[in-house]
Amino acid sequence: MDPVKITDDVYWVGGIDWDLRDFHGYITQKGSTYNSYLIIDEKITLIDTVKHYLFDEMIERISKVVDPSKIDTIISNHVEMDHSGSLPLIKKIAKNVEIVTSPHGEKGLKRHFKEDWKFKVVKTGDSINIGKRDLAFVQTPMVHWPDNMVTYSGYDKLLFSNDAFGQHYASSERFDDNNIEIIIEEAKKYYANIVLPYSKQVRKALEDAGPLDIEIIAPSHGIIWRKNLDILMENYQKWSNNKTDNKALIIYDTMWNSTGKIAYAIQRAFENRGVATRMLNLKSNHISDIMTEVLSAEYICIGSPTLNKNMLPTVSAFLTYLKGLAPQNRKAIAFGSYGWAQGSVNDICDVFESCKFELLDKITVQFIPDEEELDEITRKVEGVIQ
Ligand code: FEO
Secondary structure (H helix, E strand, C coil): CCCCCEEECCCEEEEECCCCEEEEEEEEEEEEECCCCCCCCCCCCEEECCCCHHHHHHHHHCCCCCCHHCCCCEECCCHHHHCCCHHHHHHHHHCEEEEEEHHHHHHHHHHHHCCCCCCCEECCEEEEECCCEEEEEEECCCCCCCCEEEECCCCEEEEECCCCCCCCCCCCCCCCCCCCCHHHHHHHHHHHHHHHHHHHHHHHHHHHCCCCCCCCEEEECCCEEECCCHHHHHHHHHHHHCCCCCECCCEEEECCCCHHHHHHHHHHHHHHHHCCEEEECCCCCCCHHHHHHCCEEEEEECCCEEEECCCHHHHHHHHHHHHHHCCCCCCEEEEECCCCCCCCCHHHHHHHHCCEEEEEEEEEEECCHHHHHHHHEEEHHCCCCC
């Protein structure tokens, strides 16, 4: 339960949620952290808090640096309760603390906690002086809620980025000095499942942060970036601009394996064309892991048999999730089998249309496809791959 020094007088004092396995529907196999940061200056300042059940852990870390009742200012970069959940508890200790937040932050915190706290509302371009440091604010609406903002300390060349650049990754290590492949993969999963719908706002935030001299990025989840900022920025540029790799995903569920056979016939076509493929059966892959693959895939092929004139519920659930996360600029193929009434493939095409995907092909087969039909599907798909 020790604090971790980031720069002179700036400490990580967050909480580690080793057991977390679900974050609003996103499976977090590696747990998560909620990162709070303590700045010891003339005004003692805490940036964000932790989920309520990790309050004791945060307070123990703070207490090893300073008496928590001496905290003057809390900066609330984001209302969501993984970062604000301990505010009511710390307010009981640091009774006169002022909470610095964005306009939507003030409204959101009042709606969440129904408390008459002392707020200072800040906007992009505003800053506060806490002694040696001026802390500047940039609003980053919809990264991840309307209230989000980031806080910059020019003195430390340090950006407290809140949800942006985060990863759900519980670890005893605090910095990106090791295991960069794992950290980037978790940052990718986080982007795909949390940040993706707000890519336009991410591009704006990257533009706004461009002129800042940043040596360290301290997000509110996971590892702190100090060594691999170039790799992080390169990936954020790629993800936020919807840039993909030459990769095809074949995402499907099947009842009597007819749709499964079509899935493999499509996979062969991509393989024959030299396109990397991933077979993703919805019975054995979680939708949040599939979304991580979607983030970098140019081709999205989705298949379902028809059940009661509809898709299988697994496919329908995935499509609902996909539509909400709104990836763009994808090429798509819908496929599936049916017995006596068609339905699933048209339903899949409707979702592709609402996502503005380019439909390359739709493939339907009655009952069981034979070898000749499967070969024909492979040839047909080879023909539409660009
Ligand atoms: Fe980590 Fe949007 O909360």
